[in-house]
Amino acid sequence: MTLGVLVSDFRNMDNILSRLKADKLGVILVSNGVYHAAVKEGGKKSSILEKSPHLYVLSEDLHSRGFAESEIDTRVKSITYSDLVDLIFNEYEKIIWI
Amino acid sequence: MTLGVLVSDFRNMDNILSRLKADKLGVILVSNGVYHAAVKEGGKKSSILEKSPHLYVLSEDLHSRGFAESEIDTRVKSITYSDLVDLIFNEYEKIIWI
Amino acid sequence: MATKKLAFIVKSLPYKTEASRLALTHAIASQTVEIYLEDGDMVEPVLAFMGDGVLNCLKDQTAMNLYGVTSLEQHIKNSLLLDLKVMICKEDVERLGISEDALIMDAEDIGGETKASIAPFGEIMKEMDTSDHLLFF
């Protein structure tokens, strides 16, 4: 299966995300999940960014929290709600929110 | 100061609890905090139990979740709501819920 | 005539929030969904507890006596009575040091015949793979 995972928080996400197996796994950072794209805790990038080559962040949620695209990891693609709709219908068979 | 800390959850409690300094610090396990008294994750007791020699668990919350007093760490004293009122007024000047 | 499989995955602890309770009550609602569907169409629920969510499955919960609310134990037994598939993640049960004796494995006391299973996460993942939609609680 192909699985899109909406990561909505900054803590306790890794345990679940690491265990999920899919032919294609996408990680979409929304809500307080956006901190994974922008914050380097203890100088290190979030381990969430290692979980998939398909990384997205919702620009509205990034900007509301005070970050700009220039501050995020280069592997993460900034998307709009409209892009998210296309990801949901065209790229992933199943979608979960954690 | 003397400080009573009501620990209400199983995750992300240690970071805050470890940093608090008080002449007397009490730890009162309530709500999903009761798992600290009864669960040994990876064979180890919860590090929360090392934070204070004054450890309490609310018996109602312990029992609702399926545990008996015989299953908890011997350092933790099981208390009722009535005992909790006395702890709040007689043993600690300040009370927090984390 | 179609059957759609929905996986209800419970990762939350009980009681402090309503999440695990709503997983159980919604899964049980699969028993009455036909009124909205065409003849022969069906919803097949699978309930799986993973992570800290396995702590919902402990026996001897006394929430009804102490707080006047249905315990998660009662809801899990009701699910088994209605023959829902209930899986409890083996790795998490072991990690949290829970003995099998302490887990709700059947609903024999209320006349249920279906049993819960302690399943390796790989099997739960397979259920997710073959489900049409995934609902994480």
Added chain:
Amino acid sequence: MATKKLAFIVKSLPYKTEASRLALTHAIASQTVEIYLEDGDMVEPVLAFMGDGVLNCLKDQTAMNLYGVTSLEQHIKNSLLLDLKVMICKEDVERLGISEDALIMDAEDIGGETKASIAPFGEIMKEMDTSDHLLFF
């Protein structure tokens, strides 16, 4: 004639829940509390951000434009405008790799004179020590 000091300690991230917003709005409510008190009595609030809560203090939050809700940035500036004491935990700011430039340190743009301080946790602990009551959000 008495003054009671209340410490509002913010440990929660913004927006996903209402917790940090309610910390700010309640702290600001100290400005109107006199109507309930005797002459000369006062409530002195102290606001301190610790743990992940320091992420409430980032500049350039655009929640009003994008979601139509007052940003935490605006509330922090309002607190400074009203001369509330605002502390941001130094160790957490460093741990999360936030530069001082990125933090809301003043409310000059709306005419405020009071500045926030980046304080070692020991100083925040001292404020808690000298407060009458502690409110963790």
Added chain:
Amino acid sequence: MAKLTIGVFSSLVGSLSLDFAVKLSEAAIKKGHSVDFWLSGNATMLSKKGQRNFKDYSALQKPVQDLLATGKFQITACEACAEARGFHKEDTMEGCKRHSMDWYLASCFSADRVLHIGGD
């Protein structure tokens, strides 16, 4: 064009997760899709009529009415969850239906995609 079912659980008034669900619905409908919106648990608060607008809360009643006007959006609250909180039929926002939990499962049955926003 496809159908998205969004299940919104636990308490979201005062949180931007509810706004997320509404904005995602708007974006999906703009692209020609249809959306079923299920409110359960504390999220049934969105179904309460007469919410007053303050700057500290996003005002979602208007966007929900606009979505309903497209004809491609259904919003239904869990009846028991609402009643338990004292939200009766006459308290319900215009256009919002109330059904038992099986409605959500039936909506999932016919959905192309389901986004279940659980947790707290």
Added chain:
Amino acid sequence: MAKLTIGVFSSLVGSLSLDFAVKLSEAAIKKGHSVDFWLSGNATMLSKKGQRNFKDYSALQKPVQDLLATGKFQITACEACAEARGFHKEDTMEGCKRHSMDWYLASCFSADRVLHIGGD
């Protein structure tokens, strides 16, 4: 005898944290203390009148009325938080007052102990 102020924040209907706060109030009053109970944010749900009893929810309206009858218990909801959720004066449970947030601070001022139940 002393005064305890309990501030209940964020969403607690459907969660046993609200039951905790009510049971703690009962125990304190039984010992002769008085209790001020502040409802803010999503916790203002407790102030809604007409909550129906279901076995999946603890029924707290009766215990709250019993507490009010002791004369040692005050319960007040944040007015703006309630209005934002569409809970108006006429929707409010009997005996529950509504004030602005400064009421909570004033209650803390005169309290011997404050238990602030925040978070989510």
